[in-house]
Amino acid sequence: MDARVSAKIQDVFEEPACEHNQNKSAKEKKKGCTKQLSPGAAAGGCAFDGAKVALQPIVDVAHLVHGPIACEGNSWDNRNSSSSTSQLYRTGFTTDINELDVIYGGEKRLFRSVKEIIEKYDPPAVFVYQTCVTALIGDDIEAVCKRATEKFGKPVIPVNAPGFVGPKNLGNKLGAEALLDYVIGTEEPDFVTPYDINIIGEYNLAGELWQIKPLLDALGVRILSCISGDGRYREVAYSHRAKAAMMVCSKSMINIARKMEERYDIPFFEGSFYGIGDMSETLREIARLLVQKGAPEELKARTEALIAVEEKRAFERIAAYRPRLEGKKVLLITGGVKSWSVVAALQEAGLEIVGTSVKKSTKEDKEKIKELMGQDAHMIDDMTPREMYAMLKDAKADIMLSGGRSQFIALKAKMPWLDINQERHHAYAGYEGMVDLVREIDKALHNPIWEQVRKPAPWDIAVDAA
Amino acid sequence: MATVVDSKKACTVNPLKMSQPLGACYAFMGLDNCMPMMHGSQGCTSFGLVLLVRHFKEAIPMQTTAMNEVSTILGGLENIEQAILNIKKRANPSLIAIASTGLTETKGDDVDGYLNLIRAKHGETLAGTDIVYVSTPDYVGAFEDGWGKAVLAVVDAFAQPCEVRDDHLVNLLPGAHLTPADIDELREMIEAFGLQARVMPDISGSMDGHIPENFTPTTLGGTTPDALRQLGAAKATLAVGARMDAAAAAIEERCGVPFRVFDRLTGLSAVDDFLQHLSALSGRPVPHKYRRQRSQLQDVMLDAHFWVGSKNMAFAAEPDLLYALTTTATEMGAHVVAAVTTTHSRVLEDVPCAEVLMGDLEDLEIRAKAGGAQLLITHSHGRQAAERLGVPLARVGIPMFDRLGAAHMLMVGYRGTRELINGWANTFLADEHQNTPQDWPLPEESRRAASGAEAASCSTGGCGCSSSIPAVDVVPDAVGA
Numbered sequence: 001m002d003a004r005v006s007a008k009i010q011d012v013f014e015e016p017a018c019e020h021n022q023n024k025s026a027k028e029k030k031k032g033c034t035k036q037l038s039p040g041a042a043a044g045g046c047a048f049d050g051a052k053v054a055l056q057p058i059v060d061v062a063h064l065v066h067g068p069i070a071c072e073g074n075s076w077d078n079r080n081s082s083s084s085t086s087q088l089y090r091t092g093f094t095t096d097i098n099e100l101d102v103i104y105g106g107e108k109r110l111f112r113s114v115k116e117i118i119e120k121y122d123p124p125a126v127f128v129y130q131t132c133v134t135a136l137i138g139d140d141i142e143a144v145c146k147r148a149t150e151k152f153g154k155p156v157i158p159v160n161a162p163g164f165v166g167p168k169n170l171g172n173k174l175g176a177e178a179l180l181d182y183v184i185g186t187e188e189p190d191f192v193t194p195y196d197i198n199i200i201g202e203y204n205l206a207g208e209l210w211q212i213k214p215l216l217d218a219l220g221v222r223i224l225s226c227i228s229g230d231g232r233y234r235e236v237a238y239s240h241r242a243k244a245a246m247m248v249c250s251k252s253m254i255n256i257a258r259k260m261e262e263r264y265d266i267p268f269f270e271g272s273f274y275g276i277g278d279m280s281e282t283l284r285e286i287a288r289l290l291v292q293k294g295a296p297e298e299l300k301a302r303t304e305a306l307i308a309v310e311e312k313r314a315f316e317r318i319a320a321y322r323p324r325l326e327g328k329k330v331l332l333i334t335g336g337v338k339s340w341s342v343v344a345a346l347q348e349a350g351l352e353i354v355g356t357s358v359k360k361s362t363k364e365d366k367e368k369i370k371e372l373m374g375q376d377a378h379m380i381d382d383m384t385p386r387e388m389y390a391m392l393k394d395a396k397a398d399i400m401l402s403g404g405r406s407q408f409i410a411l412k413a414k415m416p417w418l419d420i421n422q423e424r425h426h427a428y429a430g431y432e433g434m435v436d437l438v439r440e441i442d443k444a445l446h447n448p449i450w451e452q453v454r455k456p457a458p459w460d461i462a463v464d465a466a
Numbered sequence: 467m468a469t470v471v472d473s474k475k476a477c478t479v480n481p482l483k484m485s486q487p488l489g490a491c492y493a494f495m496g497l498d499n500c501m502p503m504m505h506g507s508q509g510c511t512s513f514g515l516v517l518l519v520r521h522f523k524e525a526i527p528m529q530t531t532a533m534n535e536v537s538t539i540l541g542g543l544e545n546i547e548q549a550i551l552n553i554k555k556r557a558n559p560s561l562i563a564i565a566s567t568g569l570t571e572t573k574g575d576d577v578d579g580y581l582n583l584i585r586a587k588h589g590e591t592l593a594g595t596d597i598v599y600v601s602t603p604d605y606v607g608a609f610e611d612g613w614g615k616a617v618l619a620v621v622d623a624f625a626q627p628c629e630v631r632d633d634h635l636v637n638l639l640p641g642a643h644l645t646p647a648d649i650d651e652l653r654e655m656i657e658a659f660g661l662q663a664r665v666m667p668d669i670s671g672s673m674d675g676h677i678p679e680n681f682t683p684t685t686l687g688g689t690t691p692d693a694l695r696q697l698g699a700a701k702a703t704l705a706v707g708a709r710m711d712a713a714a715a716a717i718e719e720r721c722g723v724p725f726r727v728f729d730r731l732t733g734l735s736a737v738d739d740f741l742q743h744l745s746a747l748s749g750r751p752v753p754h755k756y757r758r759q760r761s762q763l764q765d766v767m768l769d770a771h772f773w774v775g776s777k778n779m780a781f782a783a784e785p786d787l788l789y790a791l792t793t794t795a796t797e798m799g800a801h802v803v804a805a806v807t808t809t810h811s812r813v814l815e816d817v818p819c820a821e822v823l824m825g826d827l828e829d830l831e832i833r834a835k836a837g838g839a840q841l842l843i844t845h846s847h848g849r850q851a852a853e854r855l856g857v858p859l860a861r862v863g864i865p866m867f868d869r870l871g872a873a874h875m876l877m878v879g880y881r882g883t884r885e886l887i888n889g890w891a892n893t894f895l896a897d898e899h900q901n902t903p904q905d906w907p908l909p910e911e912s913r914r915a916a917s918g919a920e921a922a923s924c925s926t927g928g929c930g931c932s933s934s935i936p937a938v939d940v941v942p943d944a945v946g947a
Contacts, residue, residue, distance in 0.1 A: 078516060087850070163569075413681075
């Protein structure tokens with residue numbers, strides 16, 4: 001393995017701020033945070049996928065994938081991360097290497113590709129993503145990027161996370177490492193305020209950041225840099241001047257949060273925008289950290305006042321659905337942390353959570369789930385599609401909330417389903433988002449199609465009766 | 467007619483192309499009770515799977531050998547072995563169909579050799595499950611090539627001479643560009659002549675979006691293993707699309723079944739040929755139903771030519787689809803101002819325009835703009851270009867992720883041609899320009915002549931004398947004064 005990638009992976013595996021890691025022996029840590037994949041029974045993206053997920057939301061950068069057509073051709077423009085400005089991040093750039101490149105090396109094609117991109121699209125920076133084949137043949141993307149940076153006078157950033165080094169969440173962290181190594185701290189903001197924060201690990205899916213931003217705007221808190229949703233290259237480059245940071249759920253970029261604390265003394269907390277209580281807690285934490293770093297004390301009082309008004313407004317709207325949703329059973333299948341952060345809001349609407357996935361959850365997460373859902377909470381560690389189908393078919397749940405992967409298991413069981421993963425088209429963050437989520441659940445549950453699609457054909461009934 | 471040219475660019479921008487192993491796995495999805503699998507890193511499968519899920523809005527059965535860096539370098543024997551055993555245990559399919567990827571091809575895994583070892587070692591465990599393999603490096607060819615190679619690999623693995631020929635049986639080998647609806651249409655046409663169609667691969671059974679009674683982790687519907695062994699029992703093989711040449715010829719070579727390849731089945735004359743051929747094969751006249759449909763198509767051509775005729779249309783698609791679409795558009799009097807494709811094919815020379823470019827959607831955008839295109843025709847990724855150009859987009863092919871009904875889009879036969887042409891005409895109708903008072907400005911020369919100034923100066927204005935002579939401004943009537 002490329003020694004640099006190998007060193008990075010070890011570095012990421014030893015992440016001290018990660019709770020998973022704290023209980024491990026030195027030997028276990030070295031093995032890393034993911035279970036060995038089982039050939040023929042594996043699902044999920046690769047490290048390259050993870051790096052791209054983490055960095056592509058930086059909207060004004062040209063994201064260039066160095067590899068054969070599969071890596072970009074089969075996957076580009078497939079995420080619903082929104083931009084308020086540039087659309088360049090949605091342009092698919094790839095070296096699309098051919099057989100001769102595999103034999104003679106793809107570095108020249110890569111260099112020429114960077115040149116073409118800068119000439120035609122003039123982005124503030126180019127991110128170059130390594131992939132399996134080009135890693136295997138030994139293309140040195142770091143060297144090409146260094147040379148291109150010198151030659152074109154523009155940052156050309158290597159993102160060394162070829163797919164075969166591990167799964168998606170490792171890729172998230174390796175992508176984050178590229179920002180730490182090459183981007184963060186390289187530029188200065190025009191001005192700073194005592195109210196500047198970074199939001200780390202938020203990808204602005206379906207524009208969710210914009211459900212949060214009005215709250216921060218109202219408090220006078222400025223998002224100096226969001227890493228990486230709706231982010232601009234320059235904002236990430238000067239993000240080291242923030243006073244405090246929030247790390248959004250899932251720990252996908254925990255290394256950025258921790259290392260920025262180490263290097264630039266930016267304290268961070270882990271928070272979530274999902275769920276009313278979590279949103280309020282997040283606002284409180286932001287205020288607390290900013291005050292701790294020198295912002296006027298009165299920020300806290302203003303924050304409490306805002307929380308009071310917004311919570312009341314949200315709960316009133318959610319309560320309106322209670323008569324329609326009371327006692328309906330929800331199966332919540334998603335990547336760990338998000339599960340419990342929406343539970344409170346669902347319960348407020350009268351919904352009953354009959355099961356939730358804990359595959360990616362920490363011990364602490366599980367305790368929290370028990371606290372919220374009671375001791376007999378049905379925690380599902382790893383459910384096969386067949387089991388999921390059976391559970392839905394037997395109507396042990398009235399609706400399933402999950403990611404796109406299990407969508408058709410629910411629909412084929414003729415069961416209402418709601419997308420709460422990254423391909424979703426609805427935004428569910430903050431107070432507004434929870435009201436929207438409950439509205440969407442109501443919409444799905446009470447659609448008249450369910451009765452029709454479950455009704456057998458008249459001739460089938462006749463046969464049964466006879 | 468067309469010259470085929472390669473792109474000079476180092477960097478592909480907005481890819482049109484998808485990879486070979488994905489095309490191969492897509493073909494495998496048309497085989498019943500099958501588990502397609504990519505031999506590569508888990509991302510190879512994951513990206514392809516998400517793409518097909520978004521296209522069909524269906525669960526997609528596809529597995530991975532989950533290669534990592536170490537197993538790649540040491541060779542994938544163990545991973546393939548484990549994967550096969552795992553799949554056998556969990557899903558017990560009739561067929562495990564493996565496509566290699568760029569990763570494992572770069573290393574140079576001898577998968578055929580591995581499979582021999584695995585079959586020898588686990589013969590008993592694997593009873594009832596066939597394994598087929600196709601070599602499809604990502605850095606060669608495109609989706610359509612992968613489909614063609616996979617179908618050929620299945621023929622090589624299963625087709626055998628059959629002692630008894632069924633005079634009513636025909637093999638139908640559909641190209642990668644045909645939808646489930648297209649296949650259903652062709653089957654219906656073949657059956658209308660008293661023939662039975664054996665479709666291979668048959669995505670109309672597996673990818674048509676039906677609701678099964680039970681959940682299954684493998685494909686559900688498609689060509690059965692028994693049918694694959696009976697390919698040699700057919701009276702003839704009919705193939706659709708030039709990419710199917712090799713598989714159709716291989717069936718003839720192995721089993722002596724004569725074949726005919728129809729480069730397309732979209733467009734009046736192409737469908738005529740097909741029906742005429744079926745009539746000859748079956749010895750039956752063309753049924754009334756198709757005489758009626760033919761007449762309906764002629765009528766639609768008459769109605770639609772006002773809107774489609776002389777329009778500038780820009781196309782980007784894989785070779786077989788590109789050929790079917792551009793020829794039909796040309797037959798409706800439209801101009802092909804851009805034709806971009808992904809991979810080489812004998813059919814590209816017959817695309818009705820000066821040049822076919824091996825390129826991407828950036829090339830399409832540039833050429834569409836230069837050629838004054840009034841309609842873009844490509845897959846859903848053309849949406850950004852269409853928006854920038856302010857030109858409507860007609861979505862065809864894979865992926866079509868921002869519209870519903872991809873599986874049910876019909877483009878073959880008289881009915882499919884009718885739908886296609888009406889679709890284009892409707893797009894032009896919806897986008898029709900409403901004339902305005904500013905649409906027909908008179909040239910300077912005419913205005914000057916009308917002002918009476920002409921007599922006092924030269925007769926052409928070519929001397930530059932016009933600049934000092936103002937045109938007569940008509941003062942509009944004051945409304946409501």
